[in-house]
Amino acid sequence: MRSIGELARDSGLGVSALRFYDRTGVLVPARVDPVTGYRWYGPAQLGEARLLARLRRTGMPLADVRLVLAGWSGADTELVTELLQAHLRRLERGLSDAREEFSTLRELLAHRENTVPSTRSTTSRLTAPAAELAAALDAVRFAAGTDPELPMLGGVLFDIDGEAVRAVATDRYRMAVARAAATGHEGPAVRITVPTPLVDAMRALLTGAGPARLAVDGDRVTLETEDGQASGRSLDHDFPDYRRLVRLSPGRRALVDAPAFREAVTNGPVRPGETRDQDGGPHDLSVLKVTPDGTVALCDDGDDDPDQVAVNRAFLLDALTAGNQDRLVLELGAPTAPMAIRRPDDEETFSLLMPVRLER
The missing domain is CATH 1.10.1660.10 (Multidrug-efflux Transporter Regulator; Chain: A; Domain 2)
Incomplete structure (x- = not known):
């Protein structure tokens, strides 16, 4: 038995x-x-x-x-x-229907590509505090994609406007957004995706307390600090409109002691091997819920609360570490809605984790 x-x-x-x-x-x-x-x-x-x-x-x-x-x-x-x-016949019919729909979608995309003007010739410059830009990159780098089939996610989006530069990264299953203040902006607003090797080279220069100068010239992006310069070409792919992806219905919020909660997640109960669609393999899950007293509890395998939210445990630990705060706000919505991890004093820097459906 x-x-x-x-x-x-x-x-x-x-x-x-x-x-x-x-x-x-x-x-x-x-x-x-x-x-x-x-x-x-x-x-x-x-x-x-x-x-x-x-x-x-x-x-x-x-x-x-x-x-x-x-x-x-x-x-x-x-x-x-x-x-x-x-x-098998149902699957084959479904595949045939899907191929027809994809063919139509490709035609629609080709039409859009021919009608949307290119922004590759844009020139834009700004200055940001090196420490603030470093913190923004640290907050999002963990979420950058590595799937060669999705090259548009293999970097960090720099969304530049007159007052700030927002760094955004996603691999579909998690997303991180952070903001650094900017001054002296010259040129139009611009969005450019910096490949992760160049992001890492830029981060290595952001060690001092002085300013960092960021310049975009067409498809080339350059960061200059007192420690040196890093420059290279942006990704030749459009990043998803992240602003549509972060519009969430309000969830149940709980303030947590970040180091203690990381330890609890590391050593707490997990549900093994229930997801096969995140990074192509099974992963341990942490199952969370907000209790009536406003705290976040890690659910064991016998807890069947319908409001609990399951997330990839490794992704949760990455997000808690990237938060780099003693206290963080966890926001849990419906079991099918993304879970948000926010800083108490900065609503514009946060991470989102896609939930994993639990088999009942």
Whole structure:
């Protein structure tokens, strides 16, 4: 007999997923302890659980999954084959429809590219305190993308206007925004994406207390400080309009002691291996909720509060470290809404973490 944790480890299904499939009658444990309620699974159920995990990855509807498992256990290969073929035909039809839609989208994008004027010839200059610009880059660098299939995210956006330069980075699953005050701005407002190697070279120069001079000339960006100069070409890709992505409905806010909370997240309960869509592999999850007394609690695996929010634990630790504050404000909305990590005294510097849907 395997415990629910052992079956989760050996099958690739999360503990919460196994509980959900028990409640829905898809994979019922062979035995449930009458005193503790703990679930135990028989030897043959490992194969069923692994099959269930494969069917989940294909996106098969739950009703069909139940029939496949029933046919599998009853050695009804004809039924199983028909169900698999029917699902494959649905996927192929869906793929064909998706290709048609993508073809239309490419035509629409090509039309937009021909009608939107280029800003590659823009010239703009400003001065910012080196320490303030360094802090802004430190606050966002962790969120820069590394996926070669999404080169437009492989850098930090510098959004420059007359009073400030905003640094923005995202890899789709997290986003960070920070602001540094600017003076002496010459030229129009400009948005330019600086590749991460150049960002790192710029950050290495921002060690003094003096001013930093930032210049944009077409697709070339240059930072100059008393310690030297870093210059290079911007990414030849448009960064997403981050301003649309940070419009969040108000959530439940809680002020946390950042060092203590980082330690609690590091050593606290996790739900393992339930996400397969962030950076292409499974990750430990931290599950959070705001308690009635206004504090943030880390939920254990038995907590089924519907308002809890699950996030990638490594991403959460990165965001808490990048916050570089003794106290931070955590803002949790609906379980499907991004979680925000803000500085108490600076609403324009914050991180967002995309939630991970928990299997019930």
